[in-house]
Amino acid sequence: MTICRGFRQGANVVALALLVLAIGCFALPAWAEYADVVLNKRAEKEGVRPVVFPHWFHRIRFRCKVCHAELGFKMRVGANDVLMSDIIDGKFCGACHNNEIAWGPERCDLCHTGKPGLPSGIYGGHETGGPGRW
Amino acid sequence: MGNCVGATWLPLEDDGVHDPLAPGVRLLQQPAEALGRLTPDSAGNYVRWVEALDKGEIKPREALRSKAAPRFRDDDILLNLKGGMPIVRFPHRAHTLWLDCSNCHDHLFKAVAGANKLSMFAILQGEQCGVCHGAVSFPLTECTRCHSVARSAVNGKPAQAAQGGALVPAAK
Structure with a gap:
């Protein structure tokens, strides 16, 4: 029993040491801001970086209902088919991104800032194992 | 972090x-x-x-072009009346500050207290409350923000547990 317990304690110490080493050696994971949305259904196929949509930035300036009721954005990543031609026509993002309320659609670089290869989805910490469909 | x-x-x-x-x-x-x-x-x-x-720290716009008056509601709905966790107090006020009625009614929730069968499994899968909570509004790790009314405080009379606003107990 004593030997067994000693062995298990030793194993615990080794495991702890490995854990400390692992935390020390690898940089902490980088996290998007809660509720950042990456939009890449078409972007990279069209030769531009994915879009990163920051919910936090927009909700300081607009209530949810402006985009999700008035402008018609469905509350599900991937459910909105937004083309640049729609935006230029003043629909979806283009309702504000028109050089009057916010920068216009010719400022490609300000929205298409995502890391190449990122799939569409909602990012950010505090995940709980779900929601699976985001 | x-x-x-x-x-x-x-x-x-x-x-x-x-x-x-x-x-x-x-x-x-x-x-x-x-x-x-x-x-x-x-x-x-x-x-x-x-x-x-x-507090007025932010002043987000209510509308872009719509001239319709914003729709507010400030009653509370009590949910999960028969479960094991503390009762859920759903505040209409906090939700209608941000959202329009049409964001939730009726495709997510019927507009009748007690008519909706809610499930944490569905919520964790991004359905029902989980369309927003866990994605953009406070995350699902914060159990007690929703499960906030002690069962002992209600004692079969949900309306007496109210802290401001009219309480509408879910019937089932």
Whole structure:
């Protein structure tokens, strides 16, 4: 029993040491801001970086209902088919991104800032194992 | 990182979703600059969004072109009357400050207290309350923010447990 317990304690110490080493050696994971949305259904196929949509930035300036009721954005990543031609026509993002309320659609670089290869989805910490469909 | 009030926000170029080489990244507002001024929270964006709105720290627009009057409702609905967890108090006020009725009714929830069968399994899968909570509004790790009314406090008479606003107990 004593030997067994000693062995298990030793194993615990080794495991702890490995854990400390692992935390020390690898940089902490980088996290998007809660509720950042990456939009890449078409972007990279069209030769531009994915879009990163920051919910936090927009909700300081607009209530949810402006985009999700008035402008018609469905509350599900991937459910909105937004083309640049729609935006230029003043629909979806283009309702504000028109050089009057916010920068216009010719400022490609300000929205298409995502890391190449990122799939569409909602990012950010505090995940709980779900929601699976985001 | 983690669950502490006063947590810091990562710079955009280090957040794992922005490409540090993208020319626009350095022109964008940093989360710490905008969010650091608002009432702090321990989860999500580390901002108490409803409190920030109530205190006037932020003044988000209600509409772009719509001339329709915003629709508010400030009653509370009690849910989960027969479960094991504390009773859920759903505040219409906090929700209609941000959302229009049509965002939830009737495709997510029937507009009758007690008519909706809610399930944490569905919520964790991003359905029902989980369409927003766990994705953009406070995350599903914050159990007691919804499960907030002690069963002993209600004692079969939900209306007496009210803390402001009319309470509408779910019938089932």
